[in-house]
Amino acid sequence: MGLMDKLKKKKVLQQDLSEKDKNPGSVFVMYLLMKDYCAMPDKGMMTEIMEKHLGEVDCFSHDKGVAGFAPKKYKVEFKEGSMPPELMVMDCIKADKLKLDDIARSQMWDCENSEEILEECKYYVVATDMMADLMENYKDRADMLMDYMEALMEMYPQCEAVLFESSKKMFTRDAIINHQIPRKDRFIYFTVNVRFFNIEGTDDMLVDSLGMSTLYLPDVQYHFHGVDPNWVVNHAYNLLSYIYDNNSPIKSGETIDGVEEGRISQDLQWKCQYEEALIQPAREVLDINMGEYAAGRRD
Incomplete structure (x- = not known):
């Protein structure tokens, strides 16, 4: 099919089908984009906000490098028994490792000032889930991830925007905290x-x-x-x-x-x-x- 060009800017984009959809379903990744470095929030504050959005959680890790939470109302089944999935928040790092190709940059329709944000935000926080791909009900995972997203926006008022790794879709923090999207529609609206x-x-x-x-x-x-x-x-x-x-x-x-x-x-x-x-x-x-x-x- 050759080359493609974007509707507005008419920049020619190179097709590359050697790029695979890596590990579909395995780990969901959000990048919280920051203009300046921010330290990991206090354990008590993080736990309180997580429980406000996700119900009772176990904070099983909290140090300078990573915080980990297990939302107890969700379960992953193993032969040995069940356990909650894990939600991980990494320390803030320099953003020079965040690489986006021209196709990704051309498709950020939901964030009009995406280029400005990417230029100004030199730091980011990585937030992920772990083992959630093994959850029996995919809608439970979607709800959990969106509640997690909203909790993160409350934890990190310094956040300018969130970039979703799976789709390269971006929203400003203001758009997320002020949204009126019905609960069942959040996953597709924000992440697809x-x-x-x-x-x-x-x-x-x-x-x-x-x-x-x-x-x-x-x-x-x-x-x-x-x-x-x-x-x-x-x-x-x-x-x-x-x-x-x-x-x-x-x-x-x-x-x-x-x-x-x-x-x-x-x-x-x-x-x-x-x-x-x-x-x-x-x-x-x-x-x-x-x-x-x-x-x-x-x-």
Whole structure:
């Protein structure tokens, strides 16, 4: 498919399908971006805030380098028994190791001043989960992670923005602490990125998502022309919510309602097929064949 260019800046971006979706589902990573170094907050304060958002927790580690919390209402099952997943907060470090390629930087639609933030924030705090990929209910993990995110925003008022490693989506701290998103919709809203590309030298466009693999759910992909891309982006978010709500019920060969004049219509059916992604990282996605608006070839 060659090169792609971004809608607004028209900067040519290089496709690289050698880049893999590394360890999907294993560890969820958030980068809390800071302008200046900040020390690890007090253990008592961190524990109090975690329990406010996540219920009773065990603070099993707290020193200069790392703090660890086990939210007791969640369980991971092992042969030897069950135990809570772990939520880890690392010490603040210099941000010169935070590498983002041009594609990632071009798709931060939810943070208008993303380039300014990335330039000004020279430090970051890494927050992760551990063993949470073994949680039986993926929605429990999603809720836990979003409660964790909100707790971190309270712990770190110095934070300028949060970058989610799995999707390269970014939100300012203000956007997170002031959001009005329903609880069940938070994971997709904050951590799943719906991306848009123009295909260089053609009238073709591509919309895809990135970030669903954290929950072992499929991302989606649309390769098309002749339709307002904003309609397709809205359709993608609706489809992702359906996949999330219903534990990925769509099989290859099945159809879903399409879009006519910006509205979802049962009169227009689009065929679904699991395919290899057209844009990095390499992964299997649910490809949506938009009928007369479809571009490219499908298996």
